[in-house]
């Protein structure tokens with residue numbers, strides 16, 4: 653029997669995600685093994701990734717393993733996958749989305765609203781920074797990097813009054829108890845693709861594509877396609893002050909997006925759209941229309957979409 657290899661980063665979350673895909677493929681009767689890899693992104697987690705090439709660094713080494721045939725597929729948190737893949741690679745499968753929300757994690761304060769004036773909140777995400785600033789301009793926002801365990805450790809060491817993390821990551825690692833609550837999307841709009849897993853292969857491996865076809869979750873695929881279209885039009889990087897979140901009721905999609913000014917000079921810009929979506933083309937179109945609204949909103953404020961930094 654042919655044995656398939658999954659390339660994965662070696663953080664606890666990445667390994668959980670790769671094991672999850674392995675188990676699903678095994679249920680479909682395939683033999684699967686993992687190939688753990690340390691990416692450039694993992695080596696330099698404590699520095700500002702944007703300065704050395706952005707989050708794509710988490711993906712590149714895994715792509716090399718696909719390129720050389722050392723692995724057949726790579727499992728990613730979709731949120732970390734650049735909008736445009738290098739030529740020769742394709743995102744062919746998206747699994748059913750886990751909780752897309754952001755979570756409030758704090759040892760002392762049950763809710764953001766309970767924080768005293770000037771409290772310190774940890775995040776290095778420009779999106780979370782902009783949304784937090786909009787909700788509570790008085791907060792002091794400080795950088796917080798590293799994998800989930802590292803971030804929780806820094807919270808427990810007393811460096812922050814609270815931190816914001818993806819609910820999906822906490823749930824996958826059995827850390828739900830650390831969540832004081834999950835923010836409703838209206839309050840803390842998620843990042844494009846948050847909570848979804850994406851599987852990348854070499855475009856010429858139609859054999860692997862067919863292997864993965866039964867794992868594809870179409871409603872998630874349509875939602876993340878729309879969200880990623882917003883992101884692509886807004887600049888394509890995964891380190892923008894951008895939130896984009898789509899939901900489907902039957903074949904009707906609602907999508908909301910927000911853009912924050914990293915300098916804190918301008919208020920958040922919001923945009924939303926809804927419509928019938930039964931294929932990826934329609935999802936893309938709806939996402940693009942939301943991005944165009946955002947661009948008009950930013951322009952109307954006299955703001956700029958200039959490149960910005962941080963993860």
Ligand SMILES: NCc1[nH]cc(CCC(=O)O)c1CC(=O)O
Nearest residue numbers: 729731817818820821846847848
């Ligand atoms: N940026 C890091 C990252 N990439 C994916 C997740 C969580 C899982 C997911 O969104 O699928 C996280 C952690 C976080 O943002 O708190």
